[in-house]
Amino acid sequence: MGERGVDRTDFSTPQDLAHSLADAVANALREAMRERGGATLAVSGGTTPVRFFEALSAQDLDWSKVSVTLVDERYVPPSSDRSNERLARMHLLRGPAETAHLIPLYSEADSVEVAAQRADLRMLEILFPIDVVVLGMGHDGHTASFFPDAENLEELLDPLTRQAVFAVHAVSAGEPRLTLALARIASARMLVLHIEGSEKRDVLNAALAAPEARLPIRRVLDAAETTPIIYWAPSQEA
Ligand SMILES: O=C(O)[C@H](O)[C@@H](O)[C@H](O)[C@H](O)COP(=O)(O)O
Secondary structure (H helix, E strand, O other): OOOOEEEEEOOOHHHHHHHHHHHHHHHHHHHHHHHHHEEEEEEHHHHHHHHHHHHHOOOOOOOOEEEEEEEEEEOOOOOOOOOHHHHHHHHOOOOHHOEEEEEEEOOOOHHHHHHHHHHHHHHHOOOOOOEEEOOOOOOOOOOOOOOOOOHHHHHHHHOOOOOOEEEEEOOOOOOOOOEOOOOHHOOOEEEEEEEEEEHHHHHHHHHHHOOOOOHHHHHHHHHHOOOEEEEOOOOOOO
16 A cells, blocks of 8 residues: 555644634534534544634634534543543633534443443434544554554454444553544544644654555544545644
8 A cells, every 4th residue: 555645734833733724624614514504523632732722712603503522532531631521621612612512422431331332322413424523643653542552443443333432442542542433533524633743743754654554543544535634733842
């Protein structure tokens, strides 16, 4: 398998990236609302998206028609500072975007597997394919919660699986995770990968140039039904 085709947009600062990505995502959500009366957005957590979330939250659109969910979630309550739901509520669902409908992945359950079953049912509230999916990436080439050492990685990456949400156990992930399956990510109408810093750029370039798809990020980009769009900026020390 040769180099995967992607669209790249590099920025000089994370701030420039955040505003440009917020404009592009907002336009895609507006188009979805014009065409289908509503829009769906799935975002990743971690540390990278905060500027983007805050720029997107300020966008002028009918947020009451937007359903927002998470690409993946740490199996922690929304009160935890590790929670992606908490991150989205703090930085994205505020101001104009406060009226968006958030569909979290986490729920307090006897196990992460039970929580995944519940989240899978909640995904019935979403009209797939998702209009916009924004991925992040770790330095190990994971995206979503597709960690290279995930016990059920091939199940997560199965393009034919019908299950929308899976539980993930991976030593490198820290706590157990909840994640959308690759099939729900790959079918996005707009698939964005937002990464910052030279190390992540190098990991991505190596994954894209590799003759076979080994890293999860390459498996996801190869499965994408639209041309993935890479948003990159140099990291900015806090
Ligand atoms: O729950 C998570 O951590 C994310 O969804 C995950 O896939 C993230 O996008 C990468 O780990 C990058 O995280 P940073 O932005 O913190 O580098």
